[in-house]
Amino acid sequence: MSPTPRPVPDETETQQDCVLALDVGGTGMKGAVVDRTLTPVASLRVPTPRVQGPEDVVDTIVDVLRILRDMALDRGLPVRHAGVVVPGIVDEARGRALWAANLGWRDLALADVLARRTGLAVVLGHDVRAGGVAESALGAARGTRNSLFVAIGTGVAAALVCDGVAVTSGGYAGELGHLAVDPHGMACACGGRGCLETVASASAVVAGYNAVAPRPVVGAAEVADRARSGDPVAEEVWNRAVEALAQGLASVTTLLAPERIVLGGGLAEAGPLLLDRVRVALAGRLTFQRNPELVRAALGDRAGNIGAGIVAWSAAGVDAVAARSASEAPLPVSRTVDIAHAATAAAAL
Ligand SMILES: [Zn+2]
Incomplete structure (x- = not known):
């Protein structure tokens, strides 16, 4: 498995900017660079190191966001926002992950932590609510x-x-x-x-x-x-x-x-x-x-990630659902890069 994914640009590269969408699960994270029609331009998967504790999970989220940002910049796409959705009790309005049985964090100002460490504008969401919004809007x-x-x-x-x-x-x-x-x-x-x-x-x-x-x-x-x-x-x-x-x-x-x-x-x-x-x-x-x-469900295990894209575009003031809905074509799937160790891949970029 290559530690340094460098996705090849494809025909979906038509937009001027993008958001990053990241769905953090108990066993794995699914990330994507998403255009204004919610089309994933590039996607990746990485294991969630939850047995190592919440700090390692946060470190991995940071690494994955950096990798996604570089994937976007490789394609000449400025990143507007990053939407990160996580399980548990999530106070979206205050950007705080209050509790997660599987991931171990307690009242963590996750949006601020991620924004400070990546330099990105980060908006936090809840994985299942984001999935529900995606199924409601497009599924x-x-x-x-x-x-x-x-x-x-x-x-x-x-x-x-x-x-x-x-x-x-x-x-x-x-x-x-x-x-x-x-x-x-x-x-x-x-x-x-x-x-x-x-x-x-x-x-x-x-x-x-x-x-x-x-x-x-x-x-x-x-x-x-x-x-x-x-x-x-x-x-x-x-x-x-x-x-x-x-x-x-x-x-x-x-x-x-x-x-x-x-x-x-x-x-x-x-x-x-x-x-x-x-x-x-x-x-x-x-x-x-x-x-x-x-x-x-119609969107399968992509619902949380698509929801994260909706959340991120919404924070950027863009109605991506309307843009997507204008097209009757089904939501495309992009090639997904599997990354075993996010830290190694991020360091190599
Ligand atoms: Zn119970």
């Missing part, structure tokens, strides 16, 4: 004014779009994974008990299966495969997740009445095995409420 919730985007991966988090506005509430809105679905359930990492994500996250599905089954699995996709082939333990674990999700979504539907619910993240990769079953289980819980459409 599976397009055309609705009230939607719920649910990312089901290591945890469960949601983005609420109500009357066309993404609800933030100081960073605390959307913690669907910590809605209690079983008062006698398992202890949750948040300190609560019986939270939705102790039953219905991808990792909970794996743990629930491996706790009972003689042949352990590595990922939730294997549990889904075994459920499809009639493994009774897999069936039981899967259905428990489905019922818990339906219970959580019924509560949200009663309170906020989304027209459409978009399921994304690793568990949604199971497709109809999740979607069809949750749709039936949810409908069975509703009486007077409007039954929301339940659909799979």
Whole structure:
């Protein structure tokens, strides 16, 4: 693997300026140089060094932003803003990452730290809210004014779009994974008990299966495969997740009445095995409420990154969604450079 990526300019290089978009996840970061139509001009992926602690994670974000900036400058594109989206509790208005279970930081003035260390204008966002905004503007919730985007991966988090506005509430809105679905359930990492994500996250599905089954699995996709082939333990674990999700979504539907619910993240990769079953289980819980459409996410694992681009252009005063929407062509995918060690690559540039 080359430590010094120097992407070759391609035909997408048509704009005069750009933003940097970075989606920081628990296991990996996805970065892109993004033009005014949200087209990624260049993309990269790098592992998140979370076991080394929050300082190393911040160092890696800095290195990745420097690499992306150099990718942009190589193409003659001045960088307007950098949009960085992270998991946990994020106070977007104040640029502070308040809490993240996986990444370990507590009340960190992340936007200021990154701006000082990179010289870039940095705007901070929340990964799932950014993904929800992207799905709402350009993906599976397009055309609705009230939607719920649910990312089901290591945890469960949601983005609420109500009357066309993404609800933030100081960073605390959307913690669907910590809605209690079983008062006698398992202890949750948040300190609560019986939270939705102790039953219905991808990792909970794996743990629930491996706790009972003689042949352990590595990922939730294997549990889904075994459920499809009639493994009774897999069936039981899967259905428990489905019922818990339906219970959580019924509560949200009663309170906020989304027209459409978009399921994304690793568990949604199971497709109809999740979607069809949750749709039936949810409908069975509703009486007077409007039954929301339940659909799979359209942007896949790019949603957070596209959302980071929207956040960055918005901070620059540019309506990139309108520019993108003017084109009916699907959002292009750029070639992605995989970087094993961001610090080595940044130093070599
Ligand atoms: Zn919890």
